[in-house]
Every structure is written in structure tokens, then in C-alpha cells.
Amino acid sequence: xxxxxxxxxxxxxxxxxxxxxxxxxxxxxxxxxxxxxxxxxxxxxxxxxxxxxxxxxxxxxxxxxxxxxxxxxxxxxxxxxxxxxxxxxxxxxxxxxxxxxxxxxxxxxxxxxxxxxxxxxxxxxxxxxxxxxxxxxxxxxxxxxxxxxxxxxxxxxxxxxxxxxxxxxxxxxxxxxxxxxxxxxxxxxxxxxxxxxxxxxxxxxxxxxxxxxxxxxxxxxxxxxxxxxxxxxxxxxxxxxxxxxxxxxxxxxxxxxxxxxxxxxxxxxxxxxxxxxxxxxxxxxxxxxxxxxxxxxxxxxxxxxxxxxxxxxxxxxxxxxxxxxxxxxxxxxxxxxxxxxxxxxxxxxxxxxxxxxxxxxxxxxxxxxx
Numbered sequence: 001x002x003x004x005x006x007x008x009x010x011x012x013x014x015x016x017x018x019x020x021x022x023x024x025x026x027x028x029x030x031x032x033x034x035x036x037x038x039x040x041x042x043x044x045x046x047x048x049x050x051x052x053x054x055x056x057x058x059x060x061x062x063x064x065x066x067x068x069x070x071x072x073x074x075x076x077x078x079x080x081x082x083x084x085x086x087x088x089x090x091x092x093x094x095x096x097x098x099x100x101x102x103x104x105x106x107x108x109x110x111x112x113x114x115x116x117x118x119x120x121x122x123x124x125x126x127x128x129x130x131x132x133x134x135x136x137x138x139x140x141x142x143x144x145x146x147x148x149x150x151x152x153x154x155x156x157x158x159x160x161x162x163x164x165x166x167x168x169x170x171x172x173x174x175x176x177x178x179x180x181x182x183x184x185x186x187x188x189x190x191x192x193x194x195x196x197x198x199x200x201x202x203x204x205x206x207x208x209x210x211x212x213x214x215x216x217x218x219x220x221x222x223x224x225x226x227x228x229x230x231x232x233x234x235x236x237x238x239x240x241x242x243x244x245x246x247x248x249x250x251x252x253x254x255x256x257x258x259x260x261x262x263x264x265x266x267x268x269x270x271x272x273x274x275x276x277x278x279x280x281x282x283x284x285x286x287x288x289x290x291x292x293x294x295x296x297x298x299x300x301x302x303x304x305x306x307x308x309x310x311x312x313x314x315x316x317x318x319x320x321x322x323x324x325x326x327x328x329x330x331x332x333x334x335x336x337x338x339x340x341x342x343x344x345x346x347x348x349x350x351x352x353x354x355x356x357x358x359x360x361x362x363x364x365x366x367x368x369x370x
Contacts, residue, residue: 003081006070008110010321013088014312018130022298023246025178025218026089027233029136030125031144032163032172034154040164041117043227049101049367052121059150060105060114060124069107075099083320089127089178091115112143119164120172122147133175137235149210160227170227175238179245180216182295183252186267193248194219201225202241216287216314221245253299265355268296276347280336286317286343301353312348 010016011130018024034040053073061071074082074095081094090106095118103116115123123243124147126140147153154162160170168174194204203224206214219240237290258265271292274281281289294310296302315321322335322342 001070001072002019003070003072003085004324006106007084007088007090009076010315011308011314011339013110014308015278016129017318018128018132020246021130023180023249024131024242025180026127026129026245027136027177028089028125028127028175029133029140029176030123030174030176031140032120032161032168032174033122033124033144033147033151035160036152036154037122038316040119042119044101044117046101048098049117052164053101053103053116056116056151057103057105058124059147063143063146065112065113065139066107069105069112070104071105073100074102074104077104080320080323084306084324085322087315087318092118092123094118094208095123097226109316109321110313114143120168131177131239131246133235133239133242134179137175141231154354167224168226171231171234173226173231173234174222175235176220176222177238177242178296179219179221179242179249180217180244180291181249183249183256186264187215187252187256189252190219191247193245197221197241200237200241202238205234210217213283213284216291218291243301253295259300264295264299265301265353267292268299268301268353269355272347272350272353275343276350278340279344280333281340281343282336283319283322283339286339287314287370290317296353301355301356303351305350309346309350311364313343316342 002144018027035052035055038044038048041049041052044052060066061069062222080086082091085091086093086096086103086328088110090110090113091104092115095102095115097102098117101117105114105116106112111126111128113127124140124143126136128136134211156162161172163169163172171243179319181190184193197204201224203222205220205222275286275289277292280322290310291312294307297307316325317339319335322339323330325342326338
């Protein structure tokens, strides 16, 4: 099966919805597992990696949850297909660099993804739209329990599941959510929020995880500790923190509208103006501006525009998706030109933001803002 024909279109992917998805874009629970008597992938010779792949892949394919899914070795995927999978958060950047001896299995609706021979023999994740941490945990826990009946996982009675990186030792669980936090960024509260979250033992990263930038005002929040705490407690703790972050973002939006409405609409209006009229625009700039346009949609200043349109543009403006759309190898400059053409075309029917809300807000609230 070809991954290009299997994976959902950007239009289909952008229409997926879940609880609190104005702010929480997606929820993910990932488990790391390894097989007994085989070296970790990073230390394994090619023969051992192939042996692990040949053992794990049939077991994953046989799961009921993977019926009609996609399964292949990483060396059969093109570099472009791998990058598209990264942009969809279905594989890690590290796994996209793998070739012979590594594999991938994805279920039909892309809510389950299993990476074979990434950093660990198994990296399996449940990915759901909106705030669905508990549901994602229930889903991946069932997969883990089923695989444990047929695969000999490396486990220590004192240390728990053995993993390539000590930070995953114990439960091997990473619970995370992608959050859209433009108001906390605009109100300059984001650093304070990040520091507070870090003190709770959680990590805040960028759009593609560790070492990446928070493009489009999207932040990934996840647990750091996996040892000495049961999975359900980790899930519950993160769920509570996410609920607080949602509240902080909502309060920041309300406060900005009350105290600095012109500033808010200036950001949104400028974003719309550039996106709808530019003739060259980078991936980074387009994502940051689309974030502000998405905020405008949430605030109701764009009439009759579905949020799915902006969410789709979040996907299609990224480099690999743009490259795939035009079916040819493009330079960075050519991508910037074609990205601008696509944005102008998709936004030509979108009317400029309606700032009539400003009439009911006192201009005094903006005095001294600069």
C-alpha cells in the first residue's frame, strides 16, 4: 500500500474535532517498549534491527485496532513521504531519518501509530484531536496489553520497562498535548506560564517536540518523569495542568479584548493582510500569521469562515506538503512564491476582519499601551 494514497488529505485531517479544540489541538500518549535479549536499536547491528522488525511488525499488524491500516519498512518510503508524516506528527523527526531495519504501522483513522526501531524497539502512540488525554491513554494501554501477550518486553521488577534513554525508564510513558496559546504570547505571559509548568515537573517544547521552535504559537506540554509514578497518575496530573492552561489562555484573550482591543485587532488585521496579499512568504511567517488569523476566527471577527480552513492551511503551507502539492523538487525561494500564491487563492473569498466590536470598547483602555 502506498502511504500517499493511505494518509488522509489535509482537508480531511483539518475537519477532525475534539473537546476544547479552540486551544488544545491534539492529545497524545506514547509508550516506549523493548524486546528482551536484543540490543537497543542505537547499539544494534543491522541483522539485530531486522530481527526485531520481523518479530514486532507482524504482531502489530495482527492487532484488531490495526485492521485495514498501513504497514511498511522505512526504507520503502521516500524522504518526502517521511517528512509529511513528521508534519502530521505521525512519526518523530528521528524516525524519519531511519531506513532498513525500521518500520511503521498506522491504523486507518491515524489515531494509532507504531514506530519500530526508533530509539526503542517500539514507540507506540495514540493521537486524538482536542483534549482527550484519558481517551488516548485507554486506547494505547489496550494496544500495549495486547502486544505484551505475544512479545517478550524487557522488564525489571525494580526499574519497570527498560528503555534506551533513562528518562523513559519505568512506565515508558510520555503524555503530551499541543496547545495554541496566542493570547498568552501577545500578553507576554507565556514565559511566566512556561516557568510555572516546568516547576510542576512538566516540559514545554515547540511544534515538533524537543529542540524545536513554537511556530504558530503552538506549544507541546508533556510529562518528564516516567519512573516511580503510575501511568494513571501521570495522565491525571497532566490533564489538570492542561485544564489550567486552557483557563489561562481564555482569560488572556478576554483581558486583551477588554484592555487592548485595538492592539489585538491590529495583529489580526495585519496577519490577514499579509496572508491574503503577499507574493512571497516563508513557512515560519505563514504559520505565525495563520495563528493570529485562527485567533481572529475564535474571537468571531471573520464572518462565515470555518476554522477548518485555517487548520488546513496550517498543514498545506508546511514545506513537505507544499512540495507534494506541486509534485516537483522546489527550492526554498520557489516554495515561498508558491505558498503565497496558494494563500492568496484560498483566502480570496475571505472578507477582511470585522472590527465593529471595537465600537463598544473604550479607546481609553489603549492609552499608555505603547
